[in-house]
């Protein structure tokens with residue numbers, strides 16, 4: 001079988017010389033599979049969540065990237081898209097949801113609010129200044145107020161790139 | 172319907188209840204304010220709907236603002252009561268409108284106005300552990316970043 005350029009993940013495959021066998025590093029295959037099925041948590045905090053819903057709908061179709069399976073339980077999720085303003089009363093719940101997600105887990109901070117507090121940075125008594133202030137490590141920042149759906153998709157692609165370039169940890 | 176008409180009918184019943192009347196609002200005396208509101212609700216003006224309670228911090232005093240609506244006259248009335256910072260208490264309106272319950276809790280939460288006679292005066296929006304009142308001008312808290320003055 002010729003290794004076709006259009007096969008997904010073909011960049012990790014190598015044709016066995018003279019045979020009908022292909023070779024790939026297991027770490028690369030796992031990473032590719034991990035990146036191609038990022039299930040997000042059904043989790044919206046403010047206006048950015050509306051844009052996240054749009055991304056999930058047919059116009060932008062997040063399913064093309066394998067991220068359309070929004071799960072209602074943190075136990076089944078790979079990525080937490082923090083979409084919106086983090087309020088003082090919400091921060092403990094967010095931290096708990098993040099802690100409940102199984103490894104490997106990733107976080108996308110979507111919108112200026114989730115990055116730094118955004119327009120609520122000054123003079124706001126109820127808004128936490130971003131996801132990192134809650135103690136959640138962020139993998140990808142998607143800037144905008146709100147970010148366009150294309151921008152969120154770009155964030156997911158960036159996260160996939162990050163996952164695919166992860167090297168196996170020797171412990 | 173005009174504020175002056177309402178003001179006049181209040182004056183007929185309660186000659187010294189009004190501090191000031193403007194086209195936009197009527198300012199009432201704190202001591203006599205509950206009977207006046209009862210009159211506005213049950214009298215011929217029929218302001219049966221308590222639309223909103225809010226407040227304004229004037230640094231030194233707090234204005235409590237009531238919006239009443241009359242379905243009969245299709246008209247909204249604004250009532251103000253001025254409280255000095257040294258005595259932030261006012262009668263609760265929960266006996267007249269049960270809608271006042273949560274509205275007064277909100278004003279208590281954000282401005283620290285104590286409503287005497289309120290059945291359950293707790294915070295409604297902010298964490299119960301807070302002791303500050305966020306919409307006061309002198310509000311300060313850890314993590315609160317005031318806008319820099321240019």
Ligand code: SF4
Nearest residue numbers: 047048111112113146
């Ligand atoms: S970044 Fe803008 S759009 Fe997003 S939650 Fe904050 S205010 Fe809303």
